[in-house]
Amino acid sequence: MLTYIGRRVLLMVPVLFAISVVAFVIIQLPPGDYLTTLVSQLQAQGDTVDQAQLAQLSARYGLDDPVFVQYLKWITNILFHGDFGTSFAWNKPVSSLLAERLPLTIVLAVTTLLFTWVVAFPIGVYSAVRQYSAGDYAATTLGFLGLAIPEFLIALVLMWIGLNYFGQSVGGLFSPEWQDEPWNLGKLIDLLSHLWVPVVVLGMAGTAGLIRVLRANLLDELHKPYVIAARARGMPERRLTIKYPLRVALNPFVSTVGWVLPGLVSGEVIVAQVLSLPTTGPLLLDSLKSQDMYLAGSVILIVSVLTVIGTLISDIALAWLDPRVRLRYR
Incomplete structure (x- = not known):
């Protein structure tokens, strides 16, 4: 029984890794990103969009990086620092x-x-x-x-x-x-x-x-x-x-x-x-x-x-x- 439990615990590691990869990739599949959604909301309200501010936010959140780079930053911060990142919409951890x-x-x-x-x-x-x-x-x-x-x-x-x-x-x-x-x-x-x-x-x-x-x-x-x-x-x-x-x-x-x-x-x-x-x-x-x-x-x-x-x-x-x-x- 202990052997079974140990084997199941070891299998949890690749399962969770695969889940994290699939979840992060699926979230990235829709066209655009958070800034695209934000621009659409501002334009619908009739507000102007400051391109310099958008570029600054994109660099701050790393949205210009490839998907695998964004994933590695995210999962590395979780595993080694317990940091799940910052919510764009809430502007909170x-x-x-x-x-x-x-x-x-x-x-x-x-x-x-x-x-x-x-x-x-x-x-x-x-x-x-x-x-x-x-x-x-x-x-x-x-x-x-x-x-x-x-x-x-x-x-x-x-x-x-x-x-x-x-x-x-x-x-x-x-x-x-x-x-x-x-x-x-x-x-x-x-x-x-x-x-x-x-x-x-x-x-x-x-x-x-x-x-x-x-x-x-x-x-x-x-x-x-x-x-x-x-x-x-x-x-x-x-x-x-x-x-x-x-x-x-x-x-x-x-x-x-x-x-x-x-x-x-x-x-x-x-x-x-x-x-x-x-x-x-x-x-x-x-x-x-x-x-x-x-x-x-x-x-x-x-x-x-x-x-x-x-x-x-x-x-x-x-x-x-x-x-x-x-x-x-x-």
Whole structure:
């Protein structure tokens, strides 16, 4: 097992390098650069463009250098100095922007993952054990609705419900009076009162998908010979279900840790725009629209690093949960 973990950690290095190269190149593919976007915006507003100032900015940010030179400067500064560069649009260090947005993004992602597990686990087990019952049909219907309805529409509905029935504006993660306050117990409670809406919205599709997967896997295990033999020997049904087939059917819960973060970030971009969330989703969208390459590349790189680490953790947890996986590693 230790050999497997060491091999996976070593493989993470070329994977992350390839991801950083591909991300940086893709950001450079659209025609023009940040200055081109800036000139277009100024001309649309009727302002004049100072060519000398543009040349100075181009030299300052190294936009005249070839793409591979820009990439080497960027990745070298990250690896040896922890410097992610300067955001063109914000005129601030990228690290400071990430320090403001990334913690809230991680809190939202982890909370959504826990919500998905807590809701999907009992419903999926019930649907499999009580197949074709009224509860199974209700869970199936809700699951299909969760997969079919767009997340931004659910966000708008929940915002309307919160405003009309609870008298609370659920946009953002903080109330206006707590927005710029230092962290304390009151601000934490205010965060929790706003957090449930994006958690429900982002977790709806994942919860519905996990319910269907857990139901299908558990139904498949419940009809296997070892379960039938244990039932014939008189083992109680509840103990039988928990001890053997449910343990095997839980594999999707563990294996989803790795890809849940990029899925949340990609789904969060539109939802964050609707709910005005101060997370990395809108930051990434704005940086791509303005061709702010250092900011966009840094966000993509950090999300990729967290994804690779999450995949490693999920694989280790899966090996601990399922003996068959451990035997395959050996």
